[in-house]
Amino acid sequence: MQRFSFKLNVIIITISAIILTMVGIYVGRLMDKDYISTISSHLTRESAVVSAAINSTNVLKDPTNQKLQDLVNQFAKPGGERITIVTAKGVVLADTEADPKTMENHSDRPEIREALSGGSGYSIRFSKTIGKEMIYVAHVLGKNKKNPIGVVRISLLASQINQNIHSMWYTLIAGMASILFITVIVSFLVSRQITRPIEEITMVADQIAHKKYQSRVHIRAEGEVGQLANSINYMAASLELQMNAIKENEQKLAGVLHNMVSGIILIGQSRRILLANSAIEVFLGYSEVELLGKLHIEAGMNFVLSQLIDRCFTTGDKIREEVHVYYPSERILDTNLAPYLTEHGEVKGVVVVLHDISAIRRLEKMRSEFVANVSHELKTPVTSIKGFAETLLDGAMEDKELLRNFLEIIYKESDRLHRLINDILDLSKIEQKRVPLHTIKFNLVELMHRIGQNLQEKVHSKKIDLILPNPDQRIELEGDHDRLQQVFTNLIDNALSYTPEKGTIQVVAEEKDGEIQISVMDNGIGIPEKELGRIFERFYRVDKGRSRNSGGTGLGLSIVKHLVESHHGHIHVESIEGKGSCFRVILPKSQT
Numbered sequence: 179m180q181r182f183s184f185k186l187n188v189i190i191i192t193i194s195a196i197i198l199t200m201v202g203i204y205v206g207r208l209m210d211k212d213y214i215s216t217i218s219s220h221l222t223r224e225s226a227v228v229s230a231a232i233n234s235t236n237v238l239k240d241p242t243n244q245k246l247q248d249l250v251n252q253f254a255k256p257g258g259e260r261i262t263i264v265t266a267k268g269v270v271l272a273d274t275e276a277d278p279k280t281m282e283n284h285s286d287r288p289e290i291r292e293a294l295s296g297g298s299g300y301s302i303r304f305s306k307t308i309g310k311e312m313i314y315v316a317h318v319l320g321k322n323k324k325n326p327i328g329v330v331r332i333s334l335l336a337s338q339i340n341q342n343i344h345s346m347w348y349t350l351i352a353g354m355a356s357i358l359f360i361t362v363i364v365s366f367l368v369s370r371q372i373t374r375p376i377e378e379i380t381m382v383a384d385q386i387a388h389k390k391y392q393s394r395v396h397i398r399a400e401g402e403v404g405q406l407a408n409s410i411n412y413m414a415a416s417l418e419l420q421m422n423a424i425k426e427n428e429q430k431l432a433g434v435l436h437n438m439v440s441g442i443i444l445i446g447q448s449r450r451i452l453l454a455n456s457a458i459e460v461f462l463g464y465s466e467v468e469l470l471g472k473l474h475i476e477a478g479m480n481f482v483l484s485q486l487i488d489r490c491f492t493t494g495d496k497i498r499e500e501v502h503v504y505y506p507s508e509r510i511l512d513t514n515l516a517p518y519l520t521e522h523g524e525v526k527g528v529v530v531v532l533h534d535i536s537a538i539r540r541l542e543k544m545r546s547e548f549v550a551n552v553s554h555e556l557k558t559p560v561t562s563i564k565g566f567a568e569t570l571l572d573g574a575m576e577d578k579e580l581l582r583n584f585l586e587i588i589y590k591e592s593d594r595l596h597r598l599i600n601d602i603l604d605l606s607k608i609e610q611k612r613v614p615l616h617t618i619k620f621n622l623v624e625l626m627h628r629i630g631q632n633l634q635e636k637v638h639s640k641k642i643d644l645i646l647p648n649p650d651q652r653i654e655l656e657g658d659h660d661r662l663q664q665v666f667t668n669l670i671d672n673a674l675s676y677t678p679e680k681g682t683i684q685v686v687a688e689e690k691d692g693e694i695q696i697s698v699m700d701n702g703i704g705i706p707e708k709e710l711g712r713i714f715e716r717f718y719r720v721d722k723g724r725s726r727n728s729g730g731t732g733l734g735l736s737i738v739k740h741l742v743e744s745h746h747g748h749i750h751v752e753s754i755e756g757k758g759s760c761f762r763v764i765l766p767k768s769q770t
C-alpha cells in the first residue's frame with residue numbers, strides 16, 4: 179500500500195514539476211522579451227531626444243566637434259548608457275566612452291545601417307571598442323529622414339540587462355520552487371487521505387484471504403471508498419457465516435464418519451484417496467492419515483478392491499461384491515462402490531463402503547458345521563442302539579447273557595444320547611442367554627470339595643492324587659452356584675479323563691485385586707500347541723476316537739467357556755503335550 183501512496187505522490191509531484199517548469203519557462207521568456215523591448219524602447223526614446231537636441235542646435239557646425247561632444251556628455255549618465263554620434267558615412271563624431279578619433283568607421287554596424295535606411299535600428303552584439311556585449315539602439319539625425327546627416331546611437335551593457343534578467347529568473351525559480359514545495363506537502367496530505375482507507379480495506383481483504391473472517395474495516399469513508407468498505411464488511415460477515423456453516427457440517431460429517439462401524443473411502447478423479455474414516459484401519463491395516471492423498475493402488479489396498487475401484491471409474495456403475503482381505507487379519511468385506519458424478523454425468527470420484535461380514539459368514543459356516551456335527555454325533559449311538567436291537571430281535575434275545583450284555587450296551591448308548599442331547603440343549607440355551615443366573619454368595623473352596631466328593635469314584639478308580647484347596651481356606655464368591663459347579667466339574671472331569679492312572683491333579687484358588695483365579699492343573703497327556711486355540715469350539719476333541727470312547731461329546735469346554743463369560747469372567751489354557759495342562763478361570767468377586 180505504501181507503494182501506491184508513493185506512486186501517487188511521485189505522479190502528482192512530477193506532473194506539478196513539469197507544469198511549473200513549463201509555466202516558468204514561458205513566463206520567464208515573456209518577461210525576457212518584455213524587459214528587452216522596454217529597455218530598447220526606452221533607449222529609442224532617448225536617442226530620439228538626443229537627435230532632437232542636436233537638430234535644434236548648431237553643434238554640428240563646429241568643426242572640432244567639441245560642442246557636440248559636450249552635448250552628448252550632458253545626456254550620458256556615468257555608468258549608464260553610452261552615446262555615439264556617427265555621420266551618414268560612418269565617421270564617428272562624438273562618443274561618451276571613447277575617443278572618436280581613434281574609433282573606426284561605423285558604417286557597417288547593423289543598427290546604424292538599419293537606422294539610415296529606416297529611421298531607427300536595433301542590435302545586440304559584441305562591441306570591439308568596449309570589448310563587451312552591448313545593446314545598441316540607433317536614430318537618424320537631421321530633419322529629412324530620407325536624407326539623414328548622421329545617426330545617434332545609444333548603447334547599454336548587455337551584462338547589466340542580463341544581470342537584471344538573471345535576478346528576475348532567480349525570483350521566478352524561487353517562486354516556482356516554493357509552489358512545488360507546497361505542492362509536495364499538499365500531495366502528501368492528499369495521497370495519505372486517499373490511500374489510508376484503501377490501505378485499511380486492503381489489509382482487511384488480505385486478512386480475509388488468510389481465513390481471518392472476523393476482521394472488519396472500521397474507517398468511515400464517503401463515496402465509492404465507503405461503499406467498498408461496506409461491501410468488504412458485508413462480504414466478510416457472509417463468509418464468516420458460510421464458513422461457520424461449513425465447519426459445522428464438516429464436524430457433523432466427521433462425527434458420523436468417525437463413529438461409523440463401516441469403513442468409508444472417497445477416491446477423487448486423480449484416483450487419489452480424498453477421505454477415509456477411522457474404521458478403515460481395522461479393515462485394511464492403514465490409518466486415515468497414511469491413506470490420504472495416496473493413489474489407491476499404492477496405498478497398499480487390496481488388489482481386488484483396487485480393481486473394483488478402477489472398474490467403477492471406467493463403467494460408472496454401482497458395484498457390490500464380497501472381498502476377502504488377509505491383512506491385517508483375515509476378513510470378508512461386503513464392498514459397495516458407487517460413483518459420484520459431475521453435472522455433465524462424468525465420474526468425478528468413487529465412494530467405497532466396506533462392511534465386515536466375517537462374523538455373519540463365520541456364523542453361517544458354524545451353523546452348517548453344527549448341524550453336520552450334531553447329526554454325526556447322534557448317528558453313532560443311534561446306529562449302535564439300532565444294530566444291537568436288531569440283533570436281539572433276530573434271535574439273540576433268546577440267549578439270556580447276550581440279551582443282558584446287549585441291553586447294557588443299548589442302555590449305555592442311549593444314556594450317551596441323552597447326555598449329548600442335554601448338552602446340546604444346554605449349550606444352545608446358554609448361547610442364547612436364556613439361562614438366567616441365580617447369583618448368591620458362597621465359599622468357592624467348599625464347592626471344590628463337593629465336586630471332589632462327586633468325582634471320588636473316578637479319582638479312586640484311576641488312583642489319581644486330587645489336591646484341592648485347604649478346606650480351612652475361605653474364598654467368598656458371588657455367582658450361580660450350580661452353574662459354577664458345572665464349570666469346575668467339567669474342568670476336573672477333563673483333567674481326570676486326560677490324565678493317566680496315578681497322576682496328579684491340583685486345584686488352586688486365590689484372590690487377586692477383586693478377582694478370583696482358579697487353576698485346574700494336571701500332569702496328564704496335555705494338548706498339542708496347534709490345538710489349543712480350538713478346544714473351546716463345539717464338538718472339538720483332540721483325539722476324537724479316545725474322547726468318544728471315554729463318553730466325551732466335545733461340548734464340555736464350550737459350555738464352560740460360555741458359563742464363565744456369562745459370569746463376566748474368562749478362561750485360559752496352558753498346556754505342554756505329554757506333560758500336562760493348566761486351565762485358569764478368572765472370575766470377578768461380585769457380579770454387580
Ligand SMILES: Nc1ncnc2c1ncn2[C@@H]1O[C@H](COP(=O)(O)OP(=O)(O)OP(=O)(O)O)[C@@H](O)[C@H]1O
Binds near residue numbers: 703
Ligand atoms: N485336562 C486336559 N488334558 C488334556 N486334554 C484335554 C483336557 N481337557 C480337555 N482336553 C481336550 O479338549 C477336548 C475338548 O474337551 P471337552 O471337555 O470340550 O470335550 P470332551 O471332554 O471330549 O467331552 P465332554 O463334552 O463330555 O466334556 C477334549 O476332547 C480333549 O481332547
Ligand SMILES: [Mg+2]
Binds near residue numbers: 668671672730734
Ligand atoms: Mg470334557
